[in-house]
Amino acid sequence: MAEPFPLQPSLWHATAPAAAPTPPLATDSRADVCVIGAGYAGLSTALHLAESGVSVIVLETHEPGWGGSGRNGGQVIPGIKYDPSEIVAKFGPVAGEALIRFVSSTADLVFDLIGKHAMDVPHKRAGWIQGAHSPAMVETVKRRSAEWTGRGVDASYLDAGAVARLLGTDRYLGGWIDRRAGAVQPLAYARGLAKAAIAAGATIHGGSKVVSLKREGTSWTIKTAQGASVTAPRVVVATNGYTGDLIPKLRQTVIRPNSFIVATQPLSDNLAGTILPEGQVTSDTRQLLLYFRKDHTNRLLMGGRGPFREPRDASDWAHLERVIGKVYPQAKGIGFDFRWCGRVALTRDFLPHLHEPEPGLLVDIGCMGRGVGLQSAMGKAMADYLVTGDKSRLPFPVVPIKPLPLHALNELYVSAIIAWYRMTDGGMKDKAA
Numbered sequence: 327m328a329e330p331f332p333l334q335p336s337l338w339h340a341t342a343p344a345a346a347p348t349p350p351l352a353t354d355s356r357a358d359v360c361v362i363g364a365g366y367a368g369l370s371t372a373l374h375l376a377e378s379g380v381s382v383i384v385l386e387t388h389e390p391g392w393g394g395s396g397r398n399g400g401q402v403i404p405g406i407k408y409d410p411s412e413i414v415a416k417f418g419p420v421a422g423e424a425l426i427r428f429v430s431s432t433a434d435l436v437f438d439l440i441g442k443h444a445m446d447v448p449h450k451r452a453g454w455i456q457g458a459h460s461p462a463m464v465e466t467v468k469r470r471s472a473e474w475t476g477r478g479v480d481a482s483y484l485d486a487g488a489v490a491r492l493l494g495t496d497r498y499l500g501g502w503i504d505r506r507a508g509a510v511q512p513l514a515y516a517r518g519l520a521k522a523a524i525a526a527g528a529t530i531h532g533g534s535k536v537v538s539l540k541r542e543g544t545s546w547t548i549k550t551a552q553g554a555s556v557t558a559p560r561v562v563v564a565t566n567g568y569t570g571d572l573i574p575k576l577r578q579t580v581i582r583p584n585s586f587i588v589a590t591q592p593l594s595d596n597l598a599g600t601i602l603p604e605g606q607v608t609s610d611t612r613q614l615l616l617y618f619r620k621d622h623t624n625r626l627l628m629g630g631r632g633p634f635r636e637p638r639d640a641s642d643w644a645h646l647e648r649v650i651g652k653v654y655p656q657a658k659g660i661g662f663d664f665r666w667c668g669r670v671a672l673t674r675d676f677l678p679h680l681h682e683p684e685p686g687l688l689v690d691i692g693c694m695g696r697g698v699g700l701q702s703a704m705g706k707a708m709a710d711y712l713v714t715g716d717k718s719r720l721p722f723p724v725v726p727i728k729p730l731p732l733h734a735l736n737e738l739y740v741s742a743i744i745a746w747y748r749m750t751d752g753g754m755k756d757k758a759a
Contacts, residue, residue, distance in 0.1 A: 346517065362384075369530075382523075403433065451508030456609060456611060460611070467501055515698070680708075
């Protein structure tokens, strides 16, 4: 698999606090649990296991937060892609209601962890706005808002005027706001999780690519590229958009498009007052959505799809730079300080997948754009399961590994859709207002 685009060009790498030391695995070691992948899911699993007195070693190819956890837009949005009624219809009344409670709590967990462990993480909790880009989507967000408010969630429908006031743009016909949501500096949060896990007793080794995973009796041997190995009776694999071929056919269960982000130069106070003046994060209702926010350095970030391949030069972000000028004409011509990208993992049913292909081997894959909160909570749930052995602690059912039919053709299809998306500047030629 091709080496991923470097982490260093990102705004997050430039503004995150220093990482805790995570030296490569140098000697053969033993633990109760070995976690492969130091993103939100793996780090949260390690933290909660260590807090329960379980010995845990985390192995990461690069450094904690290297993958999507250090590259995303930093939007902490509770829930999943399905509304409550759809969740109940899909999972039944008992499991469905339990899942609704779980996904409702994901943002709370993130902000609670930041506070509990005094993490050095710039963050703000002002809510998430989903703008409706078409008349049909106005009806969708009305229904969505009503469903969540009917469950006691602090949310409300926004008419076009209210959306325009809160976003600072007239591009949307309506929307809704979920006030449980917020924003974090995502790499700072990943590094905060790593520091908290280490303080709780976990051991984390960066620069330790796993090259083989073999079951021997009741234990697993996890060998790294340097030759050192970890022996553990239980293994958690949490590699998401950077999943390779360690577990047969796992990579073929997801599509892994790149999500691209640009960040402007810092906005002047006058300009910043006209763009997301109250500090919400936002994404819209397009199938290939746009997502944008201001960060703690007062830069405007715009994210969306880019080439399926790794980027070659700045032109691969040009469509997002044009989008900023269309959404916010007052910012047209502003300079850009940062351009970066990262892989996301999309499953066929737009749900996280849990697999247990062999005894003692637990796999978590798929974040669908909600990874900051969702995968933090998945890590806690997986730790609870490993400690208790109680599968009811898992919010999603354990399912078999099933590759997508014609996986390569699926990737070609997604590449074609993304090419259209870029030609239309993220779908902005279908102007809603």
